[in-house]
Amino acid sequence: MNKRARCAVVAAEDANTIAAVIRAYHECLISPILIGDSELIGEMLAEYCCEKNNIRIIHETDHKKACQIAVDLANKQEADCIMKGLVHTKEFMHTILKRENNLRTGNLVSMLSIRELPHYHKLIAFTDAGICMNPTLDEKRQIIENAVKALIAMGYEQPKVGVLASVEVVNPKMQDSVEAAELKRMNQEGIIKDCLIEGPISYDVAINKEAAEIKGFHSPVAGDADLLVFPDLTCANCTTKAITQTCRIPVGSLILGTKVPVILSSRASMTETKYMCIALAAAMKLND
Amino acid sequence: MNKRARCAVVAAEDANTIAAVIRAYHECLISPILIGDSELIGEMLAEYCCEKNNIRIIHETDHKKACQIAVDLANKQEADCIMKGLVHTKEFMHTILKRENNLRTGNLVSMLSIRELPHYHKLIAFTDAGICMNPTLDEKRQIIENAVKALIAMGYEQPKVGVLASVEVVNPKMQDSVEAAELKRMNQEGIIKDCLIEGPISYDVAINKEAAEIKGFHSPVAGDADLLVFPDLTCANCTTKAITQTCRIPVGSLILGTKVPVILSSRASMTETKYMCIALAAAMKLND
Structure with a gap:
């Protein structure tokens, strides 16, 4: 074939x-x-x-x-x-x-990008770093579903997903952290399938086991994330551009949905x- | 003395x-x-x-x-x-x-951090990457004023300030871009003094002259920013942690205000x- x-x-x-x-x-x-x-x-x-x-x-x-x-x-x-x-x-x-x-498809159209980071033991995927400006909670669900479906198609079995915030505990004043916890709950209840979601989680804890240990944060996703989910386009744009400018590494990206x-x-x-x-x-x- | x-x-x-x-x-x-x-x-x-x-x-x-x-x-x-x-x-x-x-002082308490980035010709300062969660427009003004006052005290004459967004044109659907343009206006009208503000500006255009040229964006701040201003704490946290995790460079930071x-x-x-x-x-x- x-x-x-x-x-x-x-x-x-x-x-x-x-x-x-x-x-x-x-x-x-x-x-x-x-x-x-x-x-x-x-x-x-x-x-x-x-x-x-x-x-x-x-x-x-x-x-x-x-x-x-x-x-x-x-x-x-x-x-x-x-x-x-x-x-x-x-x-x-x-x-x-x-x-x-x-x-x-029924879902929102979103973007997935994948790159090889220095100091990280595997590829890392980011979403959505290109299309959705201020996704609602339900739109974030669709963005994650698009990405997970694509990663599974690429051969991942159960991608580990970190929903980014600046903290690991929910702070009602930080909408990012509240929605990250909601997405984790949707995953635990089987609404978002085929992946393992952790959130809220900060960037360093998601991709650095040592940082997770120092913070005493235990999760299979900590230090081992396959996919990071951004709260909004500005955050995604600043973070991915900072990485690109710093590392000068090529990026692969796809439009999904x-x-x-x-x-x-x-x-x-x-x-x-x-x-x-x-x-x-x-x-x-x-x-x- | x-x-x-x-x-x-x-x-x-x-x-x-x-x-x-x-x-x-x-x-x-x-x-x-x-x-x-x-x-x-x-x-x-x-x-x-x-x-x-x-x-x-x-x-x-x-x-x-x-x-x-x-x-x-x-x-x-x-x-x-x-x-x-x-x-x-x-x-x-x-x-x-x-x-x-x-x-x-009369202003909000905020944080300024400074680091030496690879591929950048001078030091770069970030604010606020540690304290204010979702600053209002007026709070952003105070955060910039704190940082500019500190940079002037360190010997800068007129720091070049980029207010970050994912775009260089105002999009009414993106509050970050609207407020960035407002802060630029306040600077032009002399409300925010002793600095040169550009905004909205994206991370790559702020610190990479080539990116600015490709986008046809002309500003003295483009590719030459001294200070970058984040729209909120999550964006600041993700961006600065991505840089730290990628570069493993030490960071200096101060609480101001x-x-x-x-x-x-x-x-x-x-x-x-x-x-x-x-x-x-x-x-x-x-x-x-």
């Missing part, structure tokens, strides 16, 4: 995007479906001298139509993920989210970042 | 505290006033073979009374900063903040961290 993820790339005629796609193709992670200017795409592929057995090219220079082709492929189960190339985010996401296109994962890396992103995103989407297919 | 800061240490009989104090003393930064068990303190000092010309010891084993002595010294202008030793934070801060002790700066480093802090805090307080005296 072919476990390559079929990745539909919209406006694929972009050097960084093609480079990332070809790398993932050569590593047998994906079968690319390149939608765009077939002449330009052909020239770019020629530079990589790649055999085109698994590469499908669909000629469509109109961006709007190219977006629609990708969505249709996903709906026909001919694509396992959709990737943005040289098209504008607004135009791309408009087609992805349009109700008639029927690509939404859609039938297939969507890769939205910025047009200015490095090849390495685009590759990481593709690898994440491919990992979801691998464990299908 | 002696520019050493007179540093009153409450319950000084703590090895890490004494080590930090002695280092700062040998570097001519401070004149210690060690309040606590004089016998224990004497033994600890003997280990450092230090000449005691500038070291004043006040024997007081009752922690409550030791706190009060430090506060009284500050009120009599015989101490330029107060440092917590082996005493509990609650007992210590209770004495510092008690109205009768008259140690408050009191007549003299207060050093509150945890009893478990490393000597290096305690020393950094003392050095910050001493820097405020140096430029007096």
Whole structure:
């Protein structure tokens, strides 16, 4: 059985995007479906001298139509993920989210990012660090469910989830801590499934066993979290950007809450970042 | 004129505290006033073979009374900063903040922390990453004023201040961005003085000129911020802990909004961290 993820790339005629796609193709992670200017795409592929057995090219220079082709492929189960190339985010996401296109699941659309931190013994995932501004408690549940579903698809058995706050005890004056405890309760009562939620928990206790021991905080999630959940977009943005600026490490991210994962890396992103995103989407297919 | 800061240490009989104090003393930064068990303190000092010309010891084993002595010294202008030793934070801060002790300025009490980030060309200060949970707009003004006053005392001429959000344009749905723009306006109208405020600004644009250029965001603060202001405690806590966990660098921090700066480093802090805090307080005296 072919476990390559079929990745539909919209406006694929972009050097960084093609480079990332070809790398993932050569590593047998994906079968690319390149939608765009077939002449330009052909020239770019020629530079990589790649055999085109698994590469499908669909000629469509109109961006709007190219977006629609990708969505249709996903709906026909001919694509396992959709990737943005040289098209504008607004135009791309408009087609992805349009109700008639029927690509939404019941849940909120959210973002999951994964990176390799120094001083941490495994990968760490963050959510939502890109889309939801001020999620309500119920929206946080949906964000967690999206992320857990994706992590399970990537091969995790029961991801350990830390809902971030600045404390480990509920403080009624800190809404973050109250909602974190509520999400833990929903997990304990089986409302949020397939994961182990701890919260409220602070960043250092979630990823550093020593910090947890000093604070006398005992939880299987402490020092061993797989997924950290932010209270709001500003907190997520400041924290992940601080890490990125400090570590200069590539980040993989996916849009979830859609039938297939969507890769939205910025047009200015490095090849390495685009590759990481593709690898994440491919990992979801691998464990299908 | 002696520019050493007179540093009153409450319950000084703590090895890490004494080590930090002695280092700062040998570097001519401070004149210690060690309040606590004089016998224990004497033994600890003997280990450092230090000449005691500038070291004043006040024997007081009752922690409550030791706190009060430090506060009284500050009120009599015989101490330029107060440092917590082996005493509990609650007992210590209770004495510092008690109205009768008259140690408050008109402003909110807040925390300023300073660290040396990798990939940044100068020191960076953060506020408030320790005390105020959900500051209102007016409280944010007070937090900025506390920090700017301290930075000026340390020798800055006109600190560049970035009020953090996840965006550079005001979004009415994001209260952080609205208040950041308000704080910028207060600065432009001369209500918040002696600094240059930019906001809303995201973390990467504030400390990375390239990120600012890519986003086409022009401001003297972009890529050159001296002080970053967080919207709330959870955001501050997640961001600063992410940096600390990632970089493993010592942090200096001070409590402000009191007549003299207060050093509150945890009893478990490393000597290096305690020393950094003392050095910050001493820097405020140096430029007096």
